[in-house]
Amino acid sequence: MARVAIVGAGIVGAVLAHRLAREGRHEITLIDAAMSAGQGVSGRSFGWLTQIAGRRAPSPEAAAVRAEGRAGYDVLNDALDGKLFVSGEGAIAWQESESETAAMIAERRALGIEVEALDAADIARLAPHLDEVPPLAAHAPRDIFLRPGLAAARLAQDAGEHGASLLYGHSVLGIETANGRVTGLRTAETVLPAEVVVLATGTGIARLLPGGVTAPEIGSSPSALITLYAEGPAPTLALSGPGLEIRKDRRADHFLVAATWRPESERELDALAAEKMAVAQRWFPDLRNWRIASAGIAARPMPRTASGCLAEPAGGIEGLYLACGHPGVALAPVIAERIAGLLD
Template sequence: MQIAVVGAGIVGASIAYHLARRGARVHLFDEGLAPAAGVTGKAFGWVNLINGEPTANYGNYRIWREAISEYQRLKVALPEALRHARSGSLVWHATAAETQALVQEHQAAGAAVELVDAKTVAWWEPELREVPECAAFSPDDLALDPTLLTQTFVHAAIAFGAQADFDQKIISLETSDGRITGVRTAEQAVSADVVVLATGTSIDTLISPFGLAIGVESSPAVLLQYSCDRPFLNHILRGPDLEVRQRPDHSLLSAASCRGDSEENGPVAIGHRVLDVMRRKLALPDGVELQRAVIGYRPVFADGFPRLGFLPGADGIYVAVAHPGIILAPLLGRLAMEEIIEGQRSTLVPGFSVGAFPGS
């Protein structure tokens, strides 16, 4: 089976890897110059359950929980993918009661989350100036480099025989007798039995000629990177006004919401405000400065669920859209492979049904 995968972010790269590993002939395309050129390269890189909502959205929480298990399988199948990942996060709310309720909610849902006291938090994170009374410790969380993981998926797919073309914008999807037959770039037309679209917020642009739209929305977020010359954090930390982790090269990453497009709410201004917060809450080493502030546009749906499956009314198009893609990509890659190659449809992740397209 010949399959074209459009989009070499982490979701598309995972699908390409799983398909190629299963024996499909895969051709991966991306308009960027390298893997993870879009929103994936602007992601914080936190694989976790602790930010899920087991009570408010248990269906989505089930997906996240299965996705965390998929990372354990990935460690065995592709160990180089996680060679620089670090484990564990500490999360707390404004009051001890809120933090305790968070832990109880996740424990009731079966998550391996522990409540740790202030003494433990201070012992684990001695550079934390404002130590909370207690915190949720999520030991199975991972801090990883999304770009490195995406590159690993692509390289592994190529090792299994896939072809990857970058700086290749898909102009249109080719059709014959009502069925998708491939993709067209400015330079070539490539035949395919199935076209997988993993292009995030731009998917509707590619399927609009068929009178379709899946209703994907754009949710902007800011990724901030700061220089740092020594290790001083041991976990991902998330508290009121604080979300930070340290990379293997010692630089710091933080994430923040976008509040508008004015200069005072631009990414650089946000980056400086976050740095002020970190200086207040952490004993930062000397020389920590803002290096990078970028906006990533995350693909989301109103119900909070990802989407995965063939499109009704467009025979041969398979769509994969997910936020948080970093958490879900390994799982979605396997599920997509099972459906496309083996015909096994999982009920875990919502697909598409006739009449479910706002733009049709």
């Protein structure tokens, strides 16, 4: 039985800890600098498992792993007695023009993605209270949403209930090695012995790599999560159209909006949030008392691999593995499965 230390209790590390702890073949420690699981980027994520959002279709490799990830969440949800998803009501997306939306639907279908074409009457039925109804939209009935921070916390807790040690509030400072093998982790207080270390620290992976270790580049892409408040009836499924990606939050009268943040635009976060709220007000004119409840930015880790999945040994040190993905929530079950396979 190997001692396996997983560094990072975001959605990626938590799914892996849950997977390995339930398997029971290794002694698992999940360690995070924060005081609980799901406090990193996962705690500030939109949490949409989709293949229809975005102007460009995913590559065939990316589409295949995202489909695998979506299936993986059904297994995770069953293991957690159905408590993982916030909502599974599907989503609709459309582009600027009808022809662009038609092309989007055709591209997704060619990749084997389950997507239905909706006309204006269907859209009005599925998304009542939406004022600017487009003539055509893509509908993904199996799209689901998570609160990834909450999901990470639940999965980590489940790993603990299946024997994993959960160490919060411990920042890992480095990897201990001897003769080209991992021997443990160094924190400010102690050295934790381990034969296997999995780095699931998102954009922080590069900082923890021992000198001379080769690893694929992991970029970082800032994205904003904005919470809007408004009173009144609104659709419960996610909507993605020109200028806005929005879904109802589980809290009454709250809506989550995700927006790519481009620092070079020199636009203040407040201005971006106000711009998104203006689009939302146009889409839902019946809602009242609009206000921006919160806005924050987090850097999404972006492994430069064909599928967006990084689940592999770090070159040069035996026992050291890297676990990361983009989109990280969608790919977490795939990454966990691959790392588990490598430990066999």
